[in-house]
Amino acid sequence: MPKNKGKGGKNRRRGKNENDREKRELIFKEEGQEYAQVIKMLGNGRLEAQCFDGEKRLAHIRGKLRKKVWINQGDIILLSLRDYQDEKGDVIMKYSADEARSLKAYGELPESAKINETDTFGPNDDGECNFDFADDQESDDEDGKDIEIDDI
Helix, strand or coil, X not given: CCCCCCCCCCHHHXXXXXXXXXXXXXXXXXXXXXXXXXXXXXXXXXXXXXXXXXXXXXXXECCCCCCCCCCCCCCEEEEEECCCCCCEEXXXXXXXXXXXXXXXXXXXXXXXXXXXXXXXXCCCCCCCCCCCCCCXXXXXXXXXXXXXXXXX
């Protein structure tokens, strides 16, 4: 029988993403491009984005990013605007939180842009749920009397 010389199944390709944290060059917008923030994921590689020029656009995630770069609600993305359809665009790239902060520092993004939109808790909240329990005696008893079963 021949010897197996393959490298394994598709799990080999998935592997570890070690170059994920690697610093990359910050890409600024050019003509025909716009910064946007994801409002809602629609499915099928589409999303609704609020561009920083004030327009709300339907965006399509291009094939290079599909299944490789996960885009979530609140992320800052770079859209390529279509010449023939102003209300639609294509996602060119997703900015990490650090890159988005850098863009804000350079003045590319407006000050009103919330970079950590996906945080569900406030800045001073540690994620705990706080409950206030009232005394059981106050709500059950009326005027301090005990209710007997025969009175019902």
